[in-house]
Amino acid sequence: MNRRRLYSAIFSMGVQHSMEYRLHFFLGLLGAMFPILVQYFIWTAVYRHSGQAALFSYSYGQIILYTILAGLVSKLIATQFEQQIADDIKNGGLNKYLIKPVSYFGYRLVSFFGQKAIYYGITALLLGGIIWFASARGALELQAIRLILFAITLWGALLLNFLIAYCICASAFYLHEISYFFVITSLLVNILSGGMFPLEIFGESVVKALQFTPFPYTIYFPVNVLSGKTEVAAMYQGLLIQWGWILLFIGLSRLTWQVSMKKYSAVGG
Amino acid sequence: MDFIHVRELHKSFVYYRKEAGLRNSLKNLFVRKSLVKEAVKSVSFDIGPGECVGFLGPNGAGKTTTLKMLSGILYPTSGEANVLGYVPWERKNEFKRLFSMVMGQKNQLWWDLPASESIYLNKCIYDVDDHLYRRSLAELSEMLDVQDLLDVQVRRLSLGERMKMELIAALIHRPRLLYLDEPTIGLDFPSQKKVREFLKYYNEQFGATILLTSHYMKDVEDLCRRTIIINEGNLLYDGELHRINDRFxxxxxxxxxxxxxxxxxxxxxxxxxxxxxxxxxxxxxxxxxxxxxxxxxxxxxxxxxxxxxxxxxxxxxxxxxxxxxxx
Amino acid sequence: MFRTMRKYARLYGIFIKNCLIAQMEFRGNFMMSLLVESVYLVAKLLYVLVVFRTDLHVDGIPPEGLLLFIGMHTVVTGFYVGLFFTNFMKIPEYVKDGSLDLMLTKPVSLQFMASLRYVDLALPIPDILVGLVMIGIGWHAMEIPLTFLHIAGFALLLLVSMVITYCLMIIPALLSFRFVQTGAVSEIAHSVWDANNFPMAIYPTWVRRIGTFVIPLFLITNFGPLFLLGQLSWLYAGLALAGSLLLFVAIRLLWQRAVRGYSSASS
Structure with a gap:
């Protein structure tokens, strides 16, 4: 069997799946608009009141741009397969993959990218509009290299977020009631990734500490690469660290799943 | 006056056909192709007090729809019905206290609670006084032989035991009229038999009128002297089941x-x-x-x-x- | 009239008792619900962090005063997730699987049965506790006297908030009588809900007008704190009460219409 053909079939299944839920996606975007709007008004009030040019090292334009971009990126990289994987583990759906010559990891990854392909395109269009608008208003200094690096780190973010979620999913092998657990982890991961507010609001020391975790490299880092907040040297360094985390998490996900899977087979599903 | 009086009851409803594809989905947002289904076409019958009548018919024949109209859940498209002196779909509380409905495929008992809690809730909903409540509960649980199971969580009961509890919950206010929609569906034979025996006893002992739908012929054969056969919304036969051969x-x-x-x-x-x-x-x-x-x-x-x-x-x-x- | 009230109060008591028994069955879930709501609360508290770190004043109200608003929002959110949320999520299921049919044959109000049957006792605990603490801090810091009149007025406006919350948040569930998929609508409703986290003064006038008169969302969290700060007269409080009752009547009519549609359109 040709591997490439198999995975392109899974990919296109993912694309079709996302087409089925497109209405849900657009309404989801609409839903994501409201928190962004609320935050916009809050930040406007904050900057107007303080009268300072920069708060938490962000100018007014930068913070608004951050809010919008972080909202979009969190929506884009959001994983929704946790519950499915948990069901596969709990109800023995995993057995299908154990006896078939396809890796479960490969299947989930390719199908995830398939599902995200169209959204990536739509998000890119939206981003294009926002970037154009922001640079026209002078809130953003457009640089080709930052655009390219942003596109690359965005794919990296997608992959890294997938891997983090995939590792967390392995806990379904051990925990009984799992749906609540995923709600908690995804919200926490989003906060720590800077999906709600820029990490600076937590204070200097927290930002420093978080640099040693993978989370900022999913939302905070790509957004700041684009907005120009990250300096040139730090950009390349960050890109390296992001891929370092990706490699580490590939290893980690292999390991956790292998260990858990052994337990799964031993018990007999 | 008759207990239940039904004249030319008719129910049709509109449904929409959706074609596949994005373009059609968008089109459907504005214009939908509507089709009319006639679920019940001009059905008439009268039922006297204490009778036990079975509705037979294949799936989608209109049995359940008829029952739903007689219990006031659905409005008919046309026609009239009078049940115990009330028009069912006016949904008067006085009327609702006189009957009970049991649907084999839907449960009113709460899964995680002992059945006794759900039965007690029904007591309060139907304003049954304490004395009568205690007596009914004792009688019914004895007849069904489930006294020991009242305080067990419903999800731990077998399907047959669950149906018995449903029956107790439905009968706790001593309804004069009982609608049963597929009461034995999914039960094993001993449980089916037990439920039938109970219903028969209840009908005879308390003089309650029973209307029952089923596709199990045995339910109708054992319980009901009178059978109404419906297919595609039409009433085909109304009389004793074993006299049906006279037709031919x-x-x-x-x-x-x-x-x-x-x-x-x-x-x-x-x-x-x-x-x-x-x-x-x-x-x-x-x-x-x-x-x-x-x-x-x-x-x-x-x-x-x-x-x-x-x-x-x-x-x-x-x-x-x-x-x-x-x- | 009095007898009916007593009957419904008694039924509601049984609902609460039943839910308590059922929830105690699964203590793990109970703890998990507590945890989930706490994490959501933490996300909300990030706003408090921003307010204090930037020393935000809105309309001259210092950060401590803003706690009155954020606290009020948190408390009402607690009541919403505790009393209404589970029910409103279940109504579309009732319509889809036909559980509504059996409820229709009961001699009690269908709206009562369908929209108030379930009470979650775990979810609201963190919200109500933390919310009350925030209100307490704000109350103290703004040197609001602790008189009976203040407490009574605030309690009345809290009641108004709950009525409006019920009316607004049940709308997605009502749509389910006509449309099959309403999950996305309630998702949007929930994200609009959090617009109340701050005093409405931060919004431009036109947003404030819509949120007060068209969809009276802002009444839910703004009127209570404004009353405490002496910026809301009794007249407005009375008007809010009248408005919320009017809204309830409107929702009641809408509900009846939806059920009538259900009874004539399904088989």
Missing amino acids: GEQKIIKLQFSEPVTEQRLAKFGRIVRADDYSAVLELPKYRLKEVSRAVLDSFPTIDWTIEDVPIEDSISMLYHKESVG
Whole structure:
């Protein structure tokens, strides 16, 4: 069997799946608009009141741009397969993959990218509009290299977020009631990734500490690469660290799943 | 005045057909293709107090829809009904206290609680006074032999036990009228039998009127003297179940066994051949020819055994459906 | 009238008792619900962090005063997730699987049965506790006297908030009588809900007008604190009460219409 053909079939299944839920996606975007709007008004009030040019090292334009971009990126990289994987583990759906010559990891990854392909395109269009608008208003200094690096780190973010979620999913092998657990982890991961507010609001020391975790490299880092907040040297360094985390998490996900899977087979599903 | 009085009840509803594809989905947002389904077409009947009537019919025949109209869940498109002096779909609370509805596929008991809690909730909903409540609960749980299970969580009960609890919850306010929609669906045979026996006893003991739908013939056969057969929204038959054969000119079935092979051709002139092989045959024929044919078969064939039976009711009913769709 | 009230109060008591028994069955879930709501609360508290770190004043109200608003929002959110949320999520299921049919045959109000049957006792605990603490801090810091009149007025406006919350948040569930998929609508409703986290003064005038008169969302969290700060007269409090009752009547009519549609359109 040709591997490439198999995975392109899974990919296109993912694309079709996302087409089925497109209405849900657009309404989801609409839903994501409201928190962004609320935050916009809050930040406007904050900057107007303080009268300072920069708060938490962000100018007014930068913070608004951050809010919008972080909202979009969190929506884009959001994983929704946790519950499915948990069901596969709990109800023995995993057995299908154990006896078939396809890796479960490969299947989930390719199908995830398939599902995200169209959204990536739509998000890119939206981003294009926002970037154009922001640079026209002078809130953003457009640089080709930052655009390219942003596109690359965005794919990296997608992959890294997938891997983090995939590792967390392995806990379904051990925990009984799992749906609540995923709600908690995804919200926490989003906060720590800077999906709600820029990490600076937590204070200097927290930002420093978080640099040693993978989370900022999913939302905070790509957004700041684009907005120009990250300096040139730090950009390349960050890109390296992001891929370092990706490699580490590939290893980690292999390991956790292998260990858990052994337990799964031993018990007999 | 009759207990239940139904005249030309008619129910049709509009549904939408959706075609696949994005373009059609968008189109459907603005114009939807609507189709009308006639679930019940002009049904009339009267039911007296204390009667037990079974509604028979295939899936989608309109049985449940009729029951839902008589309980006030649905409004009819046209026609009238009077149940215990009330128009059901006016949904007066006084009316709702007089009847109860049990649906085999839906449960009103709360899964994670002991059945006694859900029964108690019903007591409060129906304003049953404490004394009557205690007496009814004791009586019903004894009749169904589930006294020990009242305080067990519903999800730990078997399907049959669960249905018994549903019945207690439905009967705790001593309704004068009981609607049952497929009450034995999914139950094993002993449980089915137990539920039937209970319903029969309840009907006789308390004089409650029962209307029941089922596709299990046995439910209707055991419980109801009177049967109403519905198909495609039409009332096809209303009367005693075993008299249904009268409709078909008193046919009889004769079963024969031979010691030597007999060809089908030679049998054909005596009646309709239902089934035949070399050593046995089943014939269907009008009652008036019974004597003549019996004599002839016994004389001219090597018959070693024979029995005479009524046409099975199932066959009559399917003939009824068939006749309807042809006519 | 009095007898009916007593009957419904008694039924509601049984609902609460039943839910308590059922929830105690699964203590793990109970703890998990507590945890989930706490994490959501933490996300909300990030706003408080921003307010204090930037020393935000809205209309001259210092950060401590803003706690009155954020606290009020948190408390009402607690009541919403405790009393209404589970029910409103279940109504579309009732319509889809036909459980509504059996409820229709009961001699009690269908709206009562369908929209208030379930009470979650775990979810609201963190919200109500933390919300009350925030209100307490704000109350103290703004030197609001602790008189009976203040407490009564605030309690009345809290009641108004709950009525409006019920009316607004049940709308997605009502849509389910007509449309099959309403999950996305309630998702949007929930994200609009959090617009109340701050005093409405931070919004431009036109947003404030819509949120007060068209969809009276802002009444839910703004009127209580404004009353405490002496910026809301009794007249407005009375008007809010009248408005919320009017809204309830409107929702009641809408509900009846939806059920009538259900009864004539399904089989």
